[in-house]
Amino acid sequence: MMEKSRKTTLSEVAVAANVSPITVSRALRSPEKVSAEARERITRAIADLGYVPDPAARALASGRTDVVGVLIPSVSNNVFSDVLHGIYDGIADSTLSVQLGTTGYSPLAEERLIRVFLSQRPSGLIVAGHEQSPAARRLLAEANCPVVQIMEIGPQPIDLAVGLSxxxxxxxxxxxxxxxxxxxxxxxxxxxxxxxxxxxxxxxxxxxxxxxxxxxxxxxxxxxxxxxxxxxxxxxxxxxxxxxxxxxxxxxxxxxxxxxxxxxxxxxxxxxxxxxxxxxxxxxxxxxxxxxxxxTDRHGMGRMAVHLIRQRHGGTGPARGHALDLGFAxxxxxxxxxxxx
Amino acid sequence: MMEKSRKTTLSEVAVAANVSPITVSRALRSPEKVSAEARERITRAIADLGYVPDPAARALASGRTDVVGVLIPSVSNNVFSDVLHGIYDGIADSTLSVQLGTTGYSPLAEERLIRVFLSQRPSGLIVAGHEQSPAARRLLAEANCPVVQIMEIGPQPIDLAVGLSxxxxxxxxxxxxxxxxxxxxxxxxxxxxxxxxxxxxxxxxxxxxxxxxxxxxxxxxxxxxxxxxxxxxxxxxxxxxxxxxxxxxxxxxxxxxxxxxxxxxxxxxxxxxxxxxxxxxxxxxxxxxxxxxxxTDRHGMGRMAVHLIRQRHGGTGPARGHALDLGFAxxxxxxxxxxxx
DNA sequence: CTGAAAGCGCTTACAG
DNA sequence: CTGAAAGCGCTTACAG
Incomplete structure (x- = not known):
């Protein structure tokens, strides 16, 4: 039936649905701006052809990705895996995905990863702690996306912070x-x-x-x-x-x-x-x-970090400099x- | 000094190094094919301008990414976080990065994630277990990259498997x-x-x-x-x-x-x-x-899964259908x- | 060893 | 509500 592995493109969907490619793109991103009839034909064409948008093309054209970068010292530490779990729960009902980097407690590795992550124009960045190198802090401060520092509430969040004392x-x-x-x-x-x-x-x-x-x-x-x-x-x-x-x-x-x-x-x-x-x-x-x-509420920390990023994208949520104290018991x-x- | 946040492109590096963009691209991917002098000018220009390649553009142009997709049930489980740790150690000395998805033990979620991951043309896929839905198995079997099933050695690996009985x-x-x-x-x-x-x-x-x-x-x-x-x-x-x-x-x-x-x-x-x-x-x-x-050697499982993927890219390593038994003690x-x- | 041309698959403005 | 044009930043062949 289907060609072995040539992937379906948006244009092919457009042909099948008898609309222009832009309309397909629109139906995907803001369905309410497309007529019900067109939308239905497009939906069917997508299903028939098994179309999945190419994130790379999308990122290149739009200048942004749906990825949230997460930087933690290590995954094999219950504390961070709980946080990670919270982050995954936080993105579950969205189109966001997670890009995870582990620094092994090295500020240099952290700085390098921040550079790499930033090059992908992420939707947000979640970084553990407040001990970034000066260069890393500068990169984060100038980042074109929300940045949430987690684990503890520091004196001076780069952007946002959620944690405890x-x-x-x-x-x-x-x-x-x-x-x-x-x-x-x-x-x-x-x-x-x-x-x-x-x-x-x-x-x-x-x-x-x-x-x-x-x-x-x-x-x-x-x-x-x-x-x-x-x-x-x-x-x-x-x-x-x-x-x-x-x-x-x-x-x-x-x-x-x-x-x-x-x-x-x-x-x-x-x-x-x-x-x-x-x-x-x-x-x-x-x-x-x-x-x-x-x-400590490690799961909540992860969830909240994602929540703050999503709020920021929605134009709401706390302003730059806000530190959210989740407390302890x-x-x-x-x-x-x-x-x- | 630097423009606020307009990112540096490969072409700008080319201008600064007085070569063509293709040469910069080549210097990045196969330095040995570029003359020492050109290479040096390019290296300096990259450092001066703080250039970081855009992975989205690279992916779109080349048809592949350097990401390894990893599908596990959950991160907040020591077993999987150890595996993950091994995976991160496995990619440490490479340009690979990890795209992690958690299925919550749901075959449907797994199938959806496989589709999403495959749409990014990954360098490889690591999936936990052998209980994929028939549709998921088909997707994996036709995937255009190495697929490693981890955790256990099953009777019939889709491609490769590493685990234990x-x-x-x-x-x-x-x-x-x-x-x-x-x-x-x-x-x-x-x-x-x-x-x-x-x-x-x-x-x-x-x-x-x-x-x-x-x-x-x-x-x-x-x-x-x-x-x-x-x-x-x-x-x-x-x-x-x-x-x-x-x-x-x-x-x-x-x-x-x-x-x-x-x-x-x-x-x-x-x-x-x-x-x-x-x-x-x-x-x-x-x-x-x-x-x-x-x-059980959970860390080794993760490392080995990455190793198999890298071997496959190097043209070596075990053939399709191979299951590697790491045993137990x-x-x-x-x-x-x-x-x- | 180096480069000019074409194109990857989308989205962004701009029209209508 | 819909579309034609241009372009995002790279790499792939193909030449030389």
Whole structure:
């Protein structure tokens, strides 16, 4: 029947529907501007011929594409995959598609990818964090599309931002540990990216506000985070600060590792050791004992980022410079129920 | 200095380098065909003007793009995010980029996305699984680019396949449980996608081969998998089959939930209950007790899929119909050390 | 090693 | 509501 693989073009649809190519193009983009009869013939022709518009031709002619560029450090990190999921949900009912780039936490790779993405004239750009190189910031500031920085709300969004204050989250968690009677809370961190640094600062501020001026019980490593690293970090901590009686973990994987290591060492949780994570992954509530954490809305962040871009295209939504704070929530569970005795 | 945002074109580079546009184009694609002097002037002009080629124009003129389309059910699933990570590593040293689509386990959504992706004339397509709709299979079979099916090795690859036998993996795990003296192994499954069905079949085969003809101890649910679901499934299992003394879990999240639920119920692991997962996520080895699992090379699957596509473009690599078995490995840990007494 | 001509498949203004 | 003309920024053959 059909020619093997020569793809159908808009002109062929036009011939079949007995209209001009421009009318087909119009029927595709603004159907209401085309008469009902023409529209119907065109719709049928498209179906009959199996026509799919060529995005490259469209992009070249119109000067824009329907792609949203997304730049994150890594996909194999629950946090970012949740965000990504939210982004996909956000575009689901649209013609937008996602162009994903991973920077591996390298500002240089990020800058290069921004250049590549911008060359495609995207509908919008979503980038993780606020630590772009100066050149990258300039590119983004001059970009011809909405730019949304996600993960945290910074002091000075390049265009728009949606996230939360990691500093405040960690401070709240620290206050919670102190509230519950833990006397020597520590901080455990891996892969100390900017958000982690902010959490560490929030932890220290929490300690300071409580008027504690003991040692700075902090163990961090640049290694990528993992559950087994949580085990090791607890071991390190107890070697250096045997008096530590609670840990605020940079993320939930570490917290899970800490729990397992505490079990191995017969350190009762929460009686002898309090544990609090960050992000509140699903597993936290299911653990035994259930693990406390700071809940963040990663899926909502992704959705909202897309929403802001779509609003901007619709001429509505917040103006340049707006930072949307999605907040956080302390989920206090048994793992921080307090010391006994 | 620079015009606000009018982008630099190849022709402008040509003028600056005092050559014709075709030569610039050639310098970009096959530098060895351009004289060293011309090449140098062009390189400098590109840097000076900050020129970035327009992928849309390139695609339209050449009839192909450098994008690899990737179709997976979901990004917020460790298994697929690991694969994705492998894919990104696979393209890292190339000019390829990834176009990611998520199907949400819907064959219809998958078919629609295949159509969209194909309309961009991709360099290759990577699709998860072998359950495409007949129409989708036809589209893929006639696609003008390499197509790699990942996750499992099926009987009849559309073009190429790379994965493992989930049936064999589950059967090996089941044999292991029986070997270790467990007398009444059960299977726990969630989100019973095709791979999960294969694992269940492998479990049943393992039981059959051992000559056990007791009850079919299987609890499954179509709900998405999670750690807390693992807790509930164990509760269900014990309500129906109190004699069950080991569980093969469809995946590691369930296994972790089972461990926590066993702890809550004071069921000693592995003495009273053996636990084995599937995939061997990083946390399994760190758990207390360490959890057994079937290790799969998800990252390698992604890398290999890209590798096959690149080989095909280089004119080498396996022929159409080839299925690459990456195998699996049983990681026997303490959680399946055997019953006591 | 280099270039002039034609064209990829659409959309943008501009008319009517 | 519909269409003829021009062009988006490249690359593909074809010459030389």
């Amino acid at each position: 990691h500093f405040d989250g960690a401070r709240a968690a620290t206050a919670h540990l102190l509230d519950r009677g833990y006397r020597a809370p520590a901080f455990l961190g891996a892969q100390m990216d900017p958000r982690s640094q902010r959490r560490l600062a929030g932890f220290r501020e929490g300690i300071r506000l409580a008027g504690r001026d003991g040692p700075d019980r902090v163990v961090t490593t640049p290694e990528p985070s993992s559950v087994s690293l949580g085990c090791r970090l607890l071991a390190d901590l107890l070697a250096r600060h045997p008096e530590a009686d609670a840990v605020l973990c940079n993320n939930d994987d570490l917290a899970l590792g800490v729990l397992f290591e505490a079990m191995r060492r017969n350190l009762p949780v929460p009686d002898r050791l309090g544990i609090c994570g960050f992000n509140d992954l699903e597993m936290m509530a299911a653990a035994q004992p259930p693990l406390s954490s700071i809940a 302390l989920r206090a569970r048994e793992s921080t129920a307090g010391r006994r005795g | 989930h049936f064999d993996g589950a059967r090996a795990a089941t044999a292991h449980l029986l070997d270790r003296g467990y007398r009444a192994p059960a299977f726990l499954g969630a989100q019973m996608d095709p791979r999960s069905q294969r694992r269940l079949a492998g479990f049943r085969e393992g039981i059959r081969l051992a000559g056990r003809d007791g009850p079919d101890r299987v609890v499954t649910t179509p709900e998405p998998s999670s750690v807390s679901l693992g807790c509930r499934l164990l509760a269900d299992l014990l309500a129906r089959h109190p004699e069950a003394d080991a569980v093969l879990c469809n995946n590691d999240d369930l296994a972790l939930g089972v461990l926590f639920e066993a702890m809550r119920r004071n069921l000693p692991v592995p003495d009273r209950l053996g636990i084995c997962g599937f995939n061997d996520l990083e946390m399994m080895a760190a758990a207390q007790p360490p959890l057994s699992s079937i290790a 049983l990681r026997a840990r303490e959680s399946t050390a055997g019953r006591r007494g």
